[in-house]
Amino acid sequence: MAIRIGETIPNLTLPTDEGTFALHDWIGDQWAIIFSHPKDFTPVCTTEFGAVAQLAEAFAARNTRVLGLSVDGVEEHKAWKADIEAYAGAPATFPIIADEDLAVSKALDMLPADAYLPDGRTAADSASVRVVFVISPDKKLQLSMSYPMSVGRNFAEVLRALDALQATYGVPLATPANWMPGDEVIVALSLNDEEAKARFGELTCPLPYLRKAAQPKG
Numbered sequence: 001m002a003i004r005i006g007e008t009i010p011n012l013t014l015p016t017d018e019g020t021f022a023l024h025d026w027i028g029d030q031w032a033i034i035f036s037h038p039k040d041f042t043p044v045c046t047t048e049f050g051a052v053a054q055l056a057e058a059f060a061a062r063n064t065r066v067l068g069l070s071v072d073g074v075e076e077h078k079a080w081k082a083d084i085e086a087y088a089g090a091p092a093t094f095p096i097i098a099d100e101d102l103a104v105s106k107a108l109d110m111l112p113a114d115a116y117l118p119d120g121r122t123a124a125d126s127a128s129v130r131v132v133f134v135i136s137p138d139k140k141l142q143l144s145m146s147y148p149m150s151v152g153r154n155f156a157e158v159l160r161a162l163d164a165l166q167a168t169y170g171v172p173l174a175t176p177a178n179w180m181p182g183d184e185v186i187v188a189l190s191l192n193d194e195e196a197k198a199r200f201g202e203l204t205c206p207l208p209y210l211r212k213a214a215q216p217k218g
Contacts, residue, residue: 051088187211
């Protein structure tokens, strides 16, 4: 069964190149991003892991932990990190799940239940393991993105989406198209105009049902 937005992710036990841990314990009280890959030592995935390595400070500033996944083993992950770091010019400080038996990929609905890795397999055998999950501190899935093999992920968009999730988390707000941090936000229709003004200040209303306010600080 697919994991839907708003559902609690399973508390899987994860073997990684940095040891084995329970997913919920690893997340703790932070936000988390899981991004998955179909194989080590593949070109697109190496550039993506490199981009994540370069953004370590940006994720830390957002109280967000990052967790990779690839369907190879711990020793392959450790060797691959050397290539990632050489390419990115930055240390790869995040753990990578060693999903050799596809257990995690299947539990998180990245692959069909009957998927398996044949002898001499290639990345195409696990091609659907090209997913980004953003998870809130309450361990619920807040956003998911799926990519084909041919399209490298845009981690500037991952950061933008994370900022939008954090800006609207637990408050009656949403973000408009192409929103960037500091832009106006949309006030939910669950508040009437008086309630919206009392909570978020002056409103701009290009349409009766589209009410914008300055992004709250803090």
